[in-house]
Amino acid sequence: MDKVDKLYQNYDILADSKNKPSEHEELYLEIIQAAKGDTVKKMLACQFIPRFLKDFPNLTETALDGQLDLIEDDDVAIRKHAVKYLPSFCKESKKFITKISDILTQMLQSEDSGELATVQTALITILNIDMKATLEGIFLFKSHQLKKMPFENVLYSFFAQNSNSLVLN
Numbered sequence: 001m002d003k004v005d006k007l008y009q010n011y012d013i014l015a016d017s018k019n020k021p022s023e024h025e026e027l028y029l030e031i032i033q034a035a036k037g038d039t040v041k042k043m044l045a046c047q048f049i050p051r052f053l054k055d056f057p058n059l060t061e062t063a064l065d066g067q068l069d070l071i072e073d074d075d076v077a078i079r080k081h082a083v084k085y086l087p088s089f090c091k092e093s094k095k096f097i098t099k100i101s102d103i104l105t106q107m108l109q110s111e112d113s114g115e116l117a118t119v120q121t122a123l124i125t126i127l128n129i130d131m132k133a134t135l136e137g138i139f140l141f142k143s144h145q146l147k148k149m150p151f152e153n154v155l156y157s158f159f160a161q162n163s164n165s166l167v168l169n
Contacts, residue, residue: 003034003037003041004040004041004044006030007030007031007034007041007044007045007048008044010024010027010028010030010031010048011031011044011048011051013027014027014028014031014051014052014055015051015052021052021055021056022055022056025056025059028052028055028056028059028063029059029062031044031045031048031049031052032045032049032059032062032063032066033066034048035049035066035067035069035070036069039075039078042070042073042075042078043077043078043081045066045067045070046067046070046078046081046082046084046085047081047085049063049066049067049085050063050067050085050086050088050089050092051088053088053089053092053093054092060089060092060093060096063089064089064096064099067082067085067086067089068103070082071083071086071103071107076112076114076115079115080114080115080118083104083107083115083118083119083122084118084121084122086100086103086104086122086126087100087122087125087126087129090125090126090129090130091129094129094130094133097126097129097130097133097134097137098133098134098136098137098140099137100126100137101123101126101127101133101134101135101136101137101138101140102137102138102140103137104119104122104123104126104137105123105137105138105140107119108120108123123138
């Protein structure tokens with residue numbers, strides 16, 4: 001059986017409601033390991049890792065590390081796909097919001113318009129989950145070395161483009 005088929009098989013077993021996903025931890029770990037595979041495996045890992053996050057609370061850090069590996073990939077399509085699913089981690093565990101918003105804020109410097117749009121959408125989504133924790137992550141970014149844009153320009157650009165998407169409670 002080829003490794004892509006194996007990933008789909010793992011997905012099917014974990015998704016089957018008759019099975020108790022938590023009894024198949026090794027299958028989830030194989031999905032996380034796919035983040036280090038070829039392009040097809042990485043694209044599947046982007047989707048499958050967050051899908052089963054809630055079933056493996058003891059593997060949340062490992063799962064996030066796998067997703068973050070995908071965000072650092074050289075292939076912009078993989079990065080965009082991985083970013084798209086980052087808010088799932090924040091929905092499952094708010095402890096990740098500050099870290100993920102910090103990472104997404106760094107990614108606002110992307111020169112790829114498609115990637116930038118995906119990052120902005122993800123950041124808006126987590127802002128709507130927990131604004132305080134997200135803003136803490138955004139302001140952590142100020143402490144990082146900036147390569148191309150002053151911090152204020154990055155934030156101004158982001159909020160100017162996305163102010164209508166924010167839901168204020």
